[in-house]
Amino acid sequence: MNDYLFRYDWFTNNIPTWKEHLVCYAGAEGITFVEIGCWEGRSAVWLLENILLKPSCRLHCIDPWASPNGEVIEDRFNYNTRLVSNITSAQLIKHKDRSIDILPSFSGESVDVVYVDGSHIAKDVLSDILLSWRIIKQSGILICDDYELDQEIQFHDGYETYSVAPPLHRPRMAIDAFLQCLMDIIGFYTKVGRSCFASVIFLCPTAAMDSL
Numbered sequence: 001m002n003d004y005l006f007r008y009d010w011f012t013n014n015i016p017t018w019k020e021h022l023v024c025y026a027g028a029e030g031i032t033f034v035e036i037g038c039w040e041g042r043s044a045v046w047l048l049e050n051i052l053l054k055p056s057c058r059l060h061c062i063d064p065w066a067s068p069n070g071e072v073i074e075d076r077f078n079y080n081t082r083l084v085s086n087i088t089s090a091q092l093i094k095h096k097d098r099s100i101d102i103l104p105s106f107s108g109e110s111v112d113v114v115y116v117d118g119s120h121i122a123k124d125v126l127s128d129i130l131l132s133w134r135i136i137k138q139s140g141i142l143i144c145d146d147y148e149l150d151q152e153i154q155f156h157d158g159y160e161t162y163s164v165a166p167p168l169h170r171p172r173m174a175i176d177a178f179l180q181c182l183m184d185i186i187g188f189y190t191k192v193g194r195s196c197f198a199s200v201i202f203l204c205p206t207a208a209m210d211s212l
């Protein structure tokens, strides 16, 4: 067991459903995965240790690490991902920027899975989903986290407080809007998990963004 430094755990609850839905990618060659919102690297480490096992796989990690204390969080991300055994420098591609500035640089239908776990502001989530939809291959997977999340976190001088998030600061409104607008071309979706942190939606596109 590696000596990882994780202060927060927003991910462990996801593991059973991720194992179930990502089983076809585990150990496969040439998988491209994009993670939006990486924090200390907990989900990235899990992906590298359990799914993206081959040197031909790519994990793109997008995060501006701009929150208060962002440099410390980014250092932890660097430290944790370096501890993963047997990964090559090509396998993990870090994009220190906002998703809206990075996602358009991917070619259409070039990515197997996108995990949306960045900004929780509804308009940002909607933008992440739409930009991601364009780059996911047909029959790929889009994972949207925090569907039930109703709280937001504020960081002040090294400590954090939680408060009730107004609806526009929750992912749910964006995910529902997307589902309603694209119902006819979304192949399949499922809502899984019940707690605010565990809730995830998986959508498997069957038609490219161009067909909108």
Ligand SMILES: C[S@@+](CC[C@H](N)C(=O)[O-])C[C@H]1O[C@@H](n2cnc3c(N)ncnc32)[C@H](O)[C@@H]1O
Binding pocket: 010, 011, 036, 037, 038, 039, 040, 041, 042, 043, 044, 062, 063, 064, 065, 066, 067, 097, 098, 099, 100, 117, 118, 119, 120, 124
């Ligand atoms: C909940 S944390 C991610 C947790 C991580 N996926 C895990 O499970 O360990 C949310 C992250 O989103 C990042 N973030 C916020 N706004 C973003 C944006 N516009 N683009 C990309 N990442 C963003 C934050 O810096 C933060 O690290």
